[in-house]
Amino acid sequence: MREGRYEGSASRANFKIEAIDFSYFYGELRALKKINLRVRKNSLVTIMGPTGSGKTTFLRALNRLNDLVDNSSHSGKLLLDGEDVYAKGTDVGALRRKVGMVFALPTPLPMTIFENVAYGPRKKGVSSRAALEELVERSLKAAALWDEVKDRLDMPARQLSGGQQQRLALARVLAVEPEVILLDEPTSGLDPISTLRIEELMNQLKRSYTIIFVTHNPQQAARLQGEVAFFYLGELVEFGPAAEVFTRPRDKRTEDYITGKVG
Amino acid sequence: MNPRAESLVSKERVVRQVNLRKEKAAVTLLSFAALITAAVLVFVFVYIMARGLAAIDLEFLLSSPVKMGREGGIFPAIVGTLVLTAVSILVAAPLGVGAAVFLTEYTREGWFSKVVRLGTESLAGIPSIIFGLFGFSFFVIYLGMGWSILAGALTLACMILPTIVRTSEEAIKSVPSIYREISLALGASRWQTVTGVVLPQAAPGIATGIVLAIGRSIGETAAVIFTAGSSLRVPHSLLDPVRTLPVHFYILAREGISSRNAYGTAAVLLVAVLLVDFVAHFVVGRLFRGRGGER
Numbered sequence: 001m002r003e004g005r006y007e008g009s010a011s012r013a014n015f016k017i018e019a020i021d022f023s024y025f026y027g028e029l030r031a032l033k034k035i036n037l038r039v040r041k042n043s044l045v046t047i048m049g050p051t052g053s054g055k056t057t058f059l060r061a062l063n064r065l066n067d068l069v070d071n072s073s074h075s076g077k078l079l080l081d082g083e084d085v086y087a088k089g090t091d092v093g094a095l096r097r098k099v100g101m102v103f104a105l106p107t108p109l110p111m112t113i114f115e116n117v118a119y120g121p122r123k124k125g126v127s128s129r130a131a132l133e134e135l136v137e138r139s140l141k142a143a144a145l146w147d148e149v150k151d152r153l154d155m156p157a158r159q160l161s162g163g164q165q166q167r168l169a170l171a172r173v174l175a176v177e178p179e180v181i182l183l184d185e186p187t188s189g190l191d192p193i194s195t196l197r198i199e200e201l202m203n204q205l206k207r208s209y210t211i212i213f214v215t216h217n218p219q220q221a222a223r224l225q226g227e228v229a230f231f232y233l234g235e236l237v238e239f240g241p242a243a244e245v246f247t248r249p250r251d252k253r254t255e256d257y258i259t260g261k262v263g
Numbered sequence: 264m265n266p267r268a269e270s271l272v273s274k275e276r277v278v279r280q281v282n283l284r285k286e287k288a289a290v291t292l293l294s295f296a297a298l299i300t301a302a303v304l305v306f307v308f309v310y311i312m313a314r315g316l317a318a319i320d321l322e323f324l325l326s327s328p329v330k331m332g333r334e335g336g337i338f339p340a341i342v343g344t345l346v347l348t349a350v351s352i353l354v355a356a357p358l359g360v361g362a363a364v365f366l367t368e369y370t371r372e373g374w375f376s377k378v379v380r381l382g383t384e385s386l387a388g389i390p391s392i393i394f395g396l397f398g399f400s401f402f403v404i405y406l407g408m409g410w411s412i413l414a415g416a417l418t419l420a421c422m423i424l425p426t427i428v429r430t431s432e433e434a435i436k437s438v439p440s441i442y443r444e445i446s447l448a449l450g451a452s453r454w455q456t457v458t459g460v461v462l463p464q465a466a467p468g469i470a471t472g473i474v475l476a477i478g479r480s481i482g483e484t485a486a487v488i489f490t491a492g493s494s495l496r497v498p499h500s501l502l503d504p505v506r507t508l509p510v511h512f513y514i515l516a517r518e519g520i521s522s523r524n525a526y527g528t529a530a531v532l533l534v535a536v537l538l539v540d541f542v543a544h545f546v547v548g549r550l551f552r553g554r555g556g557e558r
Contacts, residue, residue: 065448070371097450107441110464120449123459169445176449 108157163194315530343505359427415491430472
């Protein structure tokens, strides 16, 4: 899809995230090919695509976690609130606090439930016990986990079930008070019921956060509603409201993917 | 059944029997090897203890040697060993763990880390007497420390440094990288990530390496005999010379001063080293596991 590019500063304010001819390389390999994509503030975009389509690369470019990969580089622009996240002098720590991330496998940090959620705030300098307790409670409530764990905050977090661990990961991100939340196939290790709970949460959270949700599963993308971006072999093939993409796909590749012919 | 199929079946049976016999032979030989290994340890332990225990009592542990160690106890040597080991660990542990953190968390795999790793590996293979010679000419003579705790401890530190770097590196590398990613993605800095998730997770492995290095320090003879001296007095400062247990044992035995006291010293040394190894393997792991941490 080649929807118009950046059109002027008037429209800029409406977009939380904007990729302009953004490409990403691992050595010689071009993992993303000139992506043009705009995400409105407080909306939910589902990135759907098969393995190797570049969805995770796109996410990890947004919070610059890809910096950890040797020999990686980019071209084009990737704007957050109108500012290039790859601009010189970007405070990567501040960027990552603004752009939180939930990983594919539910992984609690090796500490208590409380400390998992308090980890991010502590590292940015929150040290008063009262403030931390308040933050932890608020974040766990927002992640719909508070009622299940409020009496055992001092237990090792690994004792939680997989679904609870993934909501804990979400609470951990919310505690840093981000504006954007990236989720990288967050339900790939979960049972259907836990998966539904995460999807419901997304619908609540998109009112206050800009959410990018990566999945390889077209049904999930359809359930999440919002907008859908179909990535294929590093290209953004199609982008639009879920209802449109799933009922009237404009590209043959999208159609094949959502009907299960490829993937 | 036709004769050909019948012969195939019987052939299969023979093969199975041969395999079974091979299996039995292997189990016998391997268990024999394991048995001998265990027996050697038991034999050495019993042999030294049988000869040494007779010399050991509280008096022996807590009094100074008389007549070059023919009579009296080994108290100064116990103090010397403890102090020398403690100082060497205090020097080598922060350096070694620091180097390991730098190599694993702060450098990408490249020529620099390769050179440092090659260096530490070769350092680990150098015989301890070479360290003794180096310590003697560098710390004792060139830096003018004389035979002293300081010179001996620094020499020991050089010797155990590679062990600590290697074990710490392994421990740090075994921390799953997802923990680092989670920490960094929450906006933590590299250093916050190292102190917040990496080191706590690597701590049991690092501690085991340090305890094993303590064991090596306690038992080391060649590296300290040239550098810490062989004084029989209780030291009062880091610049005083000391005699360690292995050096005491060596001198008693080599110069035929008292084989009874030599075995007594050896027994104390052996128990100390075994105790340290025991701590390394059983206590350290349990200690850390109890702290809400997990592996």
